[in-house]
Amino acid sequence: MTVETTKIDTLVVGAGQAGVAMSEHLSKQGVPHLVLERSRIAERWRTGRWDSLVANGPAWHDRFPGLEFDDVSPDGFAAKERVADYFEAYARKFNAPIRTGVEVKSVERNVGRPGFTVHTSEGVIEANRVVAATGPFQKPVIPAIAPQNVPFTQIHSADYRNPAQLPEGAVLVVGAGSSGVQIADELQRAGKQVYLSVGAHDRPPRAYRNRDFCWWLGVLGEWDQAAMKPGREHVTIAVSGAHGGKTIDFRELAHRGMTLVGLTHSFDGAVATFQPNLVENLTRGDENYLALLEAADAYIERNGLDLPQEPEARRVFPDPECVTQPILELDLAKAGVTTIIWATGFAVDYSWLKVDAFDASGKPQHQRGVSSEPGIYFLGLPWQSRRGSSFIWGVWHDAKHVADHIATQRKYLDYRDASQRRETTHSPVSA
Numbered sequence: 001m002t003v004e005t006t007k008i009d010t011l012v013v014g015a016g017q018a019g020v021a022m023s024e025h026l027s028k029q030g031v032p033h034l035v036l037e038r039s040r041i042a043e044r045w046r047t048g049r050w051d052s053l054v055a056n057g058p059a060w061h062d063r064f065p066g067l068e069f070d071d072v073s074p075d076g077f078a079a080k081e082r083v084a085d086y087f088e089a090y091a092r093k094f095n096a097p098i099r100t101g102v103e104v105k106s107v108e109r110n111v112g113r114p115g116f117t118v119h120t121s122e123g124v125i126e127a128n129r130v131v132a133a134t135g136p137f138q139k140p141v142i143p144a145i146a147p148q149n150v151p152f153t154q155i156h157s158a159d160y161r162n163p164a165q166l167p168e169g170a171v172l173v174v175g176a177g178s179s180g181v182q183i184a185d186e187l188q189r190a191g192k193q194v195y196l197s198v199g200a201h202d203r204p205p206r207a208y209r210n211r212d213f214c215w216w217l218g219v220l221g222e223w224d225q226a227a228m229k230p231g232r233e234h235v236t237i238a239v240s241g242a243h244g245g246k247t248i249d250f251r252e253l254a255h256r257g258m259t260l261v262g263l264t265h266s267f268d269g270a271v272a273t274f275q276p277n278l279v280e281n282l283t284r285g286d287e288n289y290l291a292l293l294e295a296a297d298a299y300i301e302r303n304g305l306d307l308p309q310e311p312e313a314r315r316v317f318p319d320p321e322c323v324t325q326p327i328l329e330l331d332l333a334k335a336g337v338t339t340i341i342w343a344t345g346f347a348v349d350y351s352w353l354k355v356d357a358f359d360a361s362g363k364p365q366h367q368r369g370v371s372s373e374p375g376i377y378f379l380g381l382p383w384q385s386r387r388g389s390s391f392i393w394g395v396w397h398d399a400k401h402v403a404d405h406i407a408t409q410r411k412y413l414d415y416r417d418a419s420q421r422r423e424t425t426h427s428p429v430s431a
Contacts, residue, residue, distance in 0.1 A: 008034045010406060011118055011127035013107075015041045015098045018133035018380030020087050021064065021396040023096040025403030031410065035133075036120060038103035041091055044137060045084040051162045052186060053080040054241045055392075056178055061214040062392045064090055075212070077241030108354050109373075116355075116375065128375065129406055130353075132364075135380035136390065138349040142342045147267035152332065157183060157343040163190035169338030170194065172272065172330075174264045176201055177236025180343030181248055185240075188258050193336065198250060198278060199263040200235045203285035204292050206247040209300065209307040213239065216296050223388035236345075238285065247289075250282055251317035260322045261330070270333045278326045290314070348381075369402045377402050 012022050015037035026033045040046065055062045060074035062083075067090050072078045078086065091098055103121040107130050110117055118125040140156035147154075153167055157179045163186060170193035173184040184196045204213040217223050238248045254260050262278035293313060300307055330337075350358065357373035359365050365372040368385040378384070379402055380395050388394035416424065 005124045005126055006034075007126045008032060009127070009410070010034075010129040010131065011036065011116075011125055012131045012133050013104050014133040014135065014380075015091070015096075015100065016044055016133070016135055016380070017042065017087055017392050018135055018395050018399065019098070019131075020091050020096060021399035022131055022133050022379055022403065023091070023098065024064075024066070024094055024396075025400045026406065027094055027096070029403050029407040031403065031406055033097060034125070035096060035098040036102045036104055037098060037100045038121075040084075040100055041098060042084040042087040044135070045080050045087070048137070048158055049080050050157070050160050050183065050186075052242065053182070054078060055080075055083055056239055056241050057214045057391060058212050058241070058245070061212065064392065064396045066090070067093060077245055104352055106352050106354055107376075109375075114375075129377065129409075130375065131377040131379055131402065132350065132353055133379040134348075134350075136348055136382050137346040139347045140342075141345050141347050143344055145264065145266050146340075146342065147269065147272075150267075150270055150332075152270075152337065153339040155339070155341055157341060158346070160341055163187050163192060166192075167338045170336045171339045171341060172332065172337050173197065173341045173343055175199065175236070175343030175345070176238060176250070177343065177345075178239055180236075180341075181238050181250075181253075182240050182242055183341060183343060184258060185242070185253065188253070188256065193257070193259075195259045195261055195330065195335070195337065196250075196253070197261050197264045197274065198281050200281055201285050202235055202237045202288045203248060203250075204237070204239055205289060205313060206239060206241075206245045208293060208296050208313055209310050211296075211307065212245070213292070216292060216299075217387075220292075220295055220299060223386060223391075223394070225387040226385070228383055228387075247313075249317060250285070251320060251323065254320035254322055255317060259327070260320075261327050270331060272330045272332055274326075274328055274330070276326065276328055279323060282323065286316075369398055370405050377406070 010026060010031055010033040012019050012033060012035040015035050019035050023035050054077040058075050059069040059072040059078050063069060069078055069086060072082060105119040107116050107118050115126055115128040116130050118127055140158040142156055160183055171187050172195045173180050174197045176196055176198040184194050188194045206213060240248055250260055260278055262274040262276060265273045265275045355373045355376055357365055357371040357376045364378045366378050369378050371377055379399055382390040384398050389398050
């Protein structure tokens with residue numbers, strides 16, 4: 001049986017926000033291309049998130065330039081299903097050549113001829129270029145310290161959907177970035193006793209002086225930072241659009257009944273131990289919060305803006321008992337904990353991309369998405385070109401850069417020298 005081979009100039013793998021943005025810019029450049037998606041457009045927004053998730057940025061900010069949310073207030077936060085619908089509508093707007101339900105199995109460089117051979121669940125594709133637009137949230141990571149053979153439910157935040165899915169009993173949430181703190185808050189509101197393990201984090205205000213923090217990071221130039229500051233690789237960001245968007249304050253959560261603990265260190269059976277760094281982590285989060293307020297105030301004064309004062313923003317909740325007398329060891333069974341939720345992030349999985357484009361640790365080697373392997377591109381990575389790269393609007397701008405690079409390469413390859421031009425001019429015409 002002969003398998004039909006499809007030939008295409010550029011193949012884009014993944015039809016999430018990165019793949020849709022890539023397709024738009026390739027279309028504008030006139031680059032023939034195809035986008036393959038193993039599920040549906042923006043599937044991770046639909047089924048890879050918990051039920052109540054909303055966008056972390058307001059609708060005026062977390063969108064592409066060419067389309068607004070027509071049913072979400074500009075200052076509101078779109079629900080996850082609405083975000084997925086948005087990307088589907090955006091793809092229809094320019095008739096994106098997306099083929100869903102097709103999984104890419106492998107990509108290999110051709111030998112002795114240009115391009116790549118791509119094996120998919122629906123046949124073989126020959127492509128001159130391949131853009132990996134699968135994003136950074138590919139493989140949930142549960143650290144090696146996770147206890148084994150214990151009578152607890154253990155799930156990653158990627159598999160959490162709502163409080164009703166969990167058994168009766170208290171919950172330990174490990175990780176206090178955006179996902180962890182939102183899940184912990186939801187569980188507490190549902191009546192669960194929650195222990196939240198807090199590591200190093202940034203804690204920006206949701207809004208300050210009538211401007212969302214996304215606006216502040218924009219005017220202060222923070223979105224355009226080209227590289228993460230040394231030592232900040234494992235610092236998460238605690239910000240949320242839930243409940244209309246409110247600043248996350250860990251002490252407030254504790255005063256509402258949540259128990260804060262430091263970074264999870266290890267497990268000895270059902271006994272968890274925590275590092276004695278809760279106060280340090282909260283203090284550094286506070287410093288990050290206050291630094292943004294100070295920078296915002298200075299910007300307002302420097303530019304003579306008429307924005308209202310907000311003295312309440314500097315109100316500090318008193319330290320709760322779990323902070324003044326931190327828990328360093330917890331017998332989970334005695335505490336009634338029946339579930340551990342690991343909000344510990346994701347790893348990339350490029351096992352299908354069998355090319356020389358990765359460093360010794362398996363991370364993509366690239367400059368602004370242009371890989372060290374000619375013809376291979378990446379899109380949707382955190383800090384791909386700047387701090388804002390992993391946000392919806394940021395990936396759109398990164399896609400433009402990658403598409404421009406592809407268009408330029410095509411122009412080089414289309415070049416014909418004088419002899420080739422003469423051959424074309426004088427070639428005989430068949431009757």
